[in-house]
Amino acid sequence: MTVTVTSNLREPADASTGSGSGADGRAAYARTRRRASAQALLLALPLLLFLLATFIAPIAILLSRSVENREVPVNLPALSQALKAWNGEGLPDEHTFAILAADMRRASAEGQLGTVARRLNFYLPEFRSLLMRTARQLPETAPPAWKPALIELDPRWGTHDIWRILKRSAVSPTPDYLLAAVDATVTPDGRVTALPADSSVFINAFARTVWISASVTLLCLVLGYPVAYLLATLPADKSNRLMLLVIVPFWTSLLVRTTAWYVLLQPGGVINSLLMGMGLVSHPLPLLFNRTGVLIGITHILLPYMILAIYSVMKSVSPIYMRAAQSLGAHPVTAFVRIYVPQTLPGVGAGCFLVFVLALGYYITPALLGGAGDEMISQLIAAQTNEQLNWGLAGALSAYLVIFTAVFYFVFNRLVGIDRLRFG
Known part of the structure; x- marks a missing residue:
């Protein structure tokens, strides 16, 4: 008996053909990616041009005035x-x-x-x-x-x-504007020297701005953390109703909110009238045209930013960790401090950074509620541009403010790692 064996094996495909197909596929994929990137860039190009013309270019021009002498x-x-x-x-x-x-x-x-x-x-x-x-x-x-x-x-x-x-x-x-912005000058013999203490204006303004911004940040943290915790732990329906109260201030003009505090804090205003009517004070408290009014006004305006930043992180913290700690014998306060709070630190860091940076450039609130000794650096910049017409000095002050903000960002990023913070 003759057995015929038929082989089903085929000749292997040409290696060069397979390699060519793979290269063509990669090239087509690269072309597709480039086409998609070009389309995305074209869609974003109007916005980029708008930002360049209305935001980046004016800032660059103002900062260049700090060394320009024409x-x-x-x-x-x-x-x-x-x-x-x-x-x-x-x-x-x-x-x-x-x-x-x-x-x-x-x-x-x-x-x-x-x-x-x-x-x-x-x-x-x-x-x-x-x-x-x-x-x-x-x-x-x-x-x-x-x-x-x-x-x-x-x-x-x-x-x-x-x-x-x-x-x-x-x-x-010229470095003259940059020197003047830090209360320094050049003597006739060419040495750089600081101005006398009674003539120093801008260094004190920078220090005052940092102090007010840090105080507002601390107040917002103390007031905002409990509110964010309440919003994160309440049932959804109640939390949503309370969240509306946090968001409503964003729908009101900044000038309107500041003017409202002007009415509330004046000697014959609502707050002093209420305190005197309750017998808590015998004469009106000085709440306006001083540091107290500035802190109250800026804290009220920036408090929602702190609440929302912390709340966005608290919502992602599972309550199971707190229950596990308490089931193992930890006191509720101990479990909150050692288990819950560390998990919310990314939100705390994000809120503190956001509030501090926003407070650095505040202008309307300290101008309306503050006194002569509460001028922030933004008010001095506005005075140089609107009253003194000294754009060079205004550019120098702005340059230092930008540099300080950048330095604070890098230091904060180094200590806390803001690039890893969660904003929602």
């Missing part, structure tokens, strides 16, 4: 070039005095001498009167020598400090 170099260009070549000793030569007269005459005709005077007044308060008086009294015809003529018009042109200030103001970029 008033003197732009409006007195020839004098600025001449002063760069001057060695800074004694008085400049006759040619520099002649250039000063010509540049002042041209700047006055163009209406830019006031801009120069305002910038130089930043160094020396009497500089504006010096420039304006000299520009008005410049002779129509050039004198034989401008140096003695200008000194005769005003003897201050014969002092070394005036020309030293002109030379410093002709340089851009």
Whole structure:
């Protein structure tokens, strides 16, 4: 008997063909991913351009003003070039005095001498009167020598400090605004020195801002933690109704809420009238135009942020851990402190960071509820831009505020690990 064996084995596929198919698949997948990324970028591009034009660019421009010095170099260009070549000793030569007269005459005709005077007044308060008086009294015809003529018009042109200030103001970029923002200045011999204590303004404002922000953060934590715990442990229907009370302040204007506290805290307001009616106090308490009013107002506004940050973490903490600890003999307080609280620390850290950073830049509340000794750095920035028109100093103060916030973020991230915190 003959047995015929038929083999079902086939020749193996060409290795090169299989490899080519895999490469084509990977290439197609990469093209698909790139196409999807491009589509996502196109969808987000309008928002990115909007943020760039309305948020990032204005901040960058303001911060650049902290080292920018264009008033003197732009409006007195020839004098600025001449002063760069001057060695800074004694008085400049006759040619520099002649250039000063010509540049002042041209700047006055163009209406830019006031801009120069305002910038130089930043160094020396009497500089504006010096420039304006000299520009008005410049002779129509050039004198034989401008140096003695200008000194005769005003003897201050014969002092070394005036020309030293002109030379410093002709340089851009300049550290002058950054130094002034920390109450420092440059002496005639070129050394950086701190201003006297009675002239120090901005260092005290920075310290006051940090103190108020830290106090508000602590108050929000003390008041917000129990509320967040109550919201997280109540039944869902009751929790939702109470959560509405936490969210309602977000629907009200910040200015309206601050003005409401203005009404409540004044000597004849609701709070003092209630306390005096109950016989708790014999005279109205000073709750307005001082640090107390500022702390109350900012704490009320920022408290919901702390509550929501902590609540979002508390909702994820299972109650089984507390029951397990108590079943093993732990006192309820001990179980709460050693078992429950550590699990909520991510929310505490997130809330503290959020409240502290928001409090650093508060403006409306301390302006309405605070007194003369409660100015925060944001109020000084607003005063420099709106009243003094000193955008350079405002940019320097803003730069320090941004730097401080960034440093606080990195320190906080190092200690707590904010990149691992849960915000909900």
